Amino acid sequence: MVLVFAESPRGHFKKSAFEAVTYGKKVAELLGTDCVALTLGPVDDASVLGTYGAKRVLNLPDASLTHFDSQLYTQAIADACKQLGAQVVILGHTTTGKSVAGRLAVRLQGGLISGATGLPVLAGKNLLVEKTVFSGKAVAQYELSGAVNVISLMGNAVKPEQTGSAVASETLTLALNSSKIRVKEVKTQEGTVPLPEAEIVVSAGRGMKDPGNWGIVEDLATTLGATTACSRPVADSHWRPHHEHVGQTGIAIRPNLYIAIGISGAIQHLAGVNNSKVIVVINKDPEAPFFKAADYGVVGDLFEIVPRLNEAFKQFKAAN
Amino acid sequence: MKLLVCISQTPDTTAKISFNADNTEFNNAGVQFIMNPYDEWYALVRACELKEALGGTVTVINVGPAANETTIRKALAIGADDAVRIDADPKSAGFVAKQIAEYAKNAQFDLIFFGKETIDYNGSEVGAMVAEYLDLPFVSYASKLDLNGTVATLERDIEGGVEVLEVDLPFVLSAAKGMAEQRIPNMRGIMTARTKPLTEIPAVAFDGFEKVSQFTLPPAKAGVKLIDPNEMVELVRLLHEEAKVI
Ligand SMILES: Cc1cc2nc3c(=O)[nH]c(=O)nc-3n(C[C@H](O)[C@H](O)[C@H](O)COP(=O)(O)OP(=O)(O)OC[C@H]3O[C@@H](n4cnc5c(N)ncnc54)[C@H](O)[C@@H]3O)c2cc1C
Ligand SMILES: Nc1ncnc2c1ncn2[C@@H]1O[C@H](COP(=O)(O)O)[C@@H](O)[C@H]1O
Numbered sequence: 145m146v147l148v149f150a151e152s153p154r155g156h157f158k159k160s161a162f163e164a165v166t167y168g169k170k171v172a173e174l175l176g177t178d179c180v181a182l183t184l185g186p187v188d189d190a191s192v193l194g195t196y197g198a199k200r201v202l203n204l205p206d207a208s209l210t211h212f213d214s215q216l217y218t219q220a221i222a223d224a225c226k227q228l229g230a231q232v233v234i235l236g237h238t239t240t241g242k243s244v245a246g247r248l249a250v251r252l253q254g255g256l257i258s259g260a261t262g263l264p265v266l267a268g269k270n271l272l273v274e275k276t277v278f279s280g281k282a283v284a285q286y287e288l289s290g291a292v293n294v295i296s297l298m299g300n301a302v303k304p305e306q307t308g309s310a311v312a313s314e315t316l317t318l319a320l321n322s323s324k325i326r327v328k329e330v331k332t333q334e335g336t337v338p339l340p341e342a343e344i345v346v347s348a349g350r351g352m353k354d355p356g357n358w359g360i361v362e363d364l365a366t367t368l369g370a371t372t373a374c375s376r377p378v379a380d381s382h383w384r385p386h387h388e389h390v391g392q393t394g395i396a397i398r399p400n401l402y403i404a405i406g407i408s409g410a411i412q413h414l415a416g417v418n419n420s421k422v423i424v425v426i427n428k429d430p431e432a433p434f435f436k437a438a439d440y441g442v443v444g445d446l447f448e449i450v451p452r453l454n455e456a457f458k459q460f461k462a463a464n
Numbered sequence: 465m466k467l468l469v470c471i472s473q474t475p476d477t478t479a480k481i482s483f484n485a486d487n488t489e490f491n492n493a494g495v496q497f498i499m500n501p502y503d504e505w506y507a508l509v510r511a512c513e514l515k516e517a518l519g520g521t522v523t524v525i526n527v528g529p530a531a532n533e534t535t536i537r538k539a540l541a542i543g544a545d546d547a548v549r550i551d552a553d554p555k556s557a558g559f560v561a562k563q564i565a566e567y568a569k570n571a572q573f574d575l576i577f578f579g580k581e582t583i584d585y586n587g588s589e590v591g592a593m594v595a596e597y598l599d600l601p602f603v604s605y606a607s608k609l610d611l612n613g614t615v616a617t618l619e620r621d622i623e624g625g626v627e628v629l630e631v632d633l634p635f636v637l638s639a640a641k642g643m644a645e646q647r648i649p650n651m652r653g654i655m656t657a658r659t660k661p662l663t664e665i666p667a668v669a670f671d672g673f674e675k676v677s678q679f680t681l682p683p684a685k686a687g688v689k690l691i692d693p694n695e696m697v698e699l700v701r702l703l704h705e706e707a708k709v710i
Contacts, residue, residue: 246592255673290673338624444693
């Protein structure tokens with residue numbers, strides 16, 4: 145049996161939950177078994193996980209799971225895993241998933257790969273699974289040999305697929321310890337897709353010259369339904385908020401489309417973005433290193449090009 | 465207060481990545497190694513600041529070969545009081561976690577610091593594993609840490625926001641950008657680091673259930689397609705029809 149932990153912060157599923165269930169269904173097919181989804185804490189509508197391929201959906205509605213605590217989450221997932229006899233446990237490679245995956249592997253005495261980028265293949269009883277290493281400069285194939293193996297799945301590595309139908313969720317009862325963590329406040333930007341989940345990212349660097357110039361970047365992002373990001377010096381000088389900083393010391397992302405505006409493409413910046421599926425670079429310097437990592441490039445002044453590109457996208461959106 | 469900071473060594477970001485002949489091991493030859501930035505800039509510096517303000521000791525621990533001494537001495541120069549090196553090849557996150565947990569289980573640290581991830585394997589695994597071995601709370605991706613007696617207040621980065629929380633000592637954390645500012649070791653630090661104690665201890669046996677079976681380099685990019693700055697409609701068409709991303 146393949147157990148998928150479907151994360152539902154503040155009662156709502158994230159895209160990573162649908163990706164994990166879609167992936168879990170495929171792993172279950174590979175192993176000739178079923179995929180079961182588990183949700184923790186009060187959740188809006190768990191039955192939807194059936195449409196992504198979960199055969200059963202279990203919910204542990206315990207209010208103490210409303211806020212994340214790696215100890216309680218580990219206990220709940222490990223107990224469910226033992227009750228159900230899971231061979232593989234799948235989580236999203238999110239701040240929650242990453243904080244639980246290592247604990248689970250220790251508690252279950254199993255194998256672990258964090259940040260898997262594709263489906264496993266079988267090697268006898270073992271699983272071979274790939275992830276990127278060295279900040280995107282290489283791929284490592286791991287061989288997992290545990291009786292149970294834990295996989296955290298990189299965001300945007302699979303596309304959520306609704307192939308099945310909803311299944312009624314069953315309530316699970318487990319005795320949980322009490323939490324040692326007291327969450328005081330959760331501050332989130334509502335209405336924007338967080339960077340690690342974004343499919344399109346519009347990012348800008350020091351070439352913007354002044355924080356007051358960001359309007360053209362935001363307009364482009366709005367047209368595309370994209371999330372905005374920035375290079376490190378831009379965040380360091382408080383031109384943009386710190387959570388927009390991508391790269392080696394910021395967030396690592398892998399959107400389908402990354403549009404880099406006035407960013408030189410230093411190796412530390414590339415380390416966080418070079419796994420993007422398609423990269424578009426706009427820079428006035430034809431020698432900017434970013435062009436070497438780009439799929440499409442536009443050499444010229446961003447202050448002219450970005451509004452023009454925005455108009456072109458608007459025309460496209462109107463026609464499609 | 466007893467603080468433990470777990471430090472790892474990673475190839476510099478600009479290092480050229482290559483592997484041995486059968487692609488099962490990273491090729492160290494000619495590679496410049498650095499202290500993992502999250503461990504150095506955020507975890508270690510914040511631990512030193514707390515010690516300097518509140519008293520106590522900062523111990524750094526590394527699982528690695530004797531060649532890592534340069535990195536360990538740098539941590540001592542930044543402000544740690546003493547160091548432990550567990551003499552072994554850090555072959556997997558599981559192996560490293562087991563070693564650190566064995567060392568820490570009877571040492572009664574008030575707080576154990578990790579970096580949020582290593583920049584080579586980008587696993588973000590070891591901290592959570594050690595917390596589980598020691599049955600302690602784990603606060604990951606912490607960008608702010610303050611102590612008031614035995615109560616810690618932290619902010620942790622979550623997708624698109626931050627979480628503010630409280631937890632009592634002892635616990636385990638992983639540090640992200642924001643927790644502290646990078647500190648350049650000064651001359652006095654470098655001098656005193658030479659004589660600070662560095663204890664070497666043998667590793668405990670541990671096999672684990674995962675290993676790298678093969679490394680590959682990603683396929684080279686086809687090369688950039690340049691678009692005339694006056695032809696943005698053409699770029700949009702290519703993104704739609706050729707790249708299929710919009
Ligand atoms: C250990 C370490 C870690 C680091 N981590 C990160 C990280 O996580 N993320 C990160 O981003 N950086 C990181 N850096 C910094 C990195 O090395 C670069 O300094 C940084 O990415 C440069 O930012 P930038 O491209 O915005 O600015 P610049 O390098 O100044 O580039 C600006 C670009 O804008 C172009 N430009 C200027 N005007 C225009 C115009 N009118 N039209 C079009 N183009 C224009 C210029 O040609 C230039 O290429 C790190 C550095 C170190 C040493
Ligand atoms: N060999 C090691 N010795 C000591 N600490 C380590 C070692 N490897 C990793 N760590 C710690 O564990 C953190 C997370 O590493 P990782 O799970 O590999 O991303 C690092 O930031 C370090 O704090």
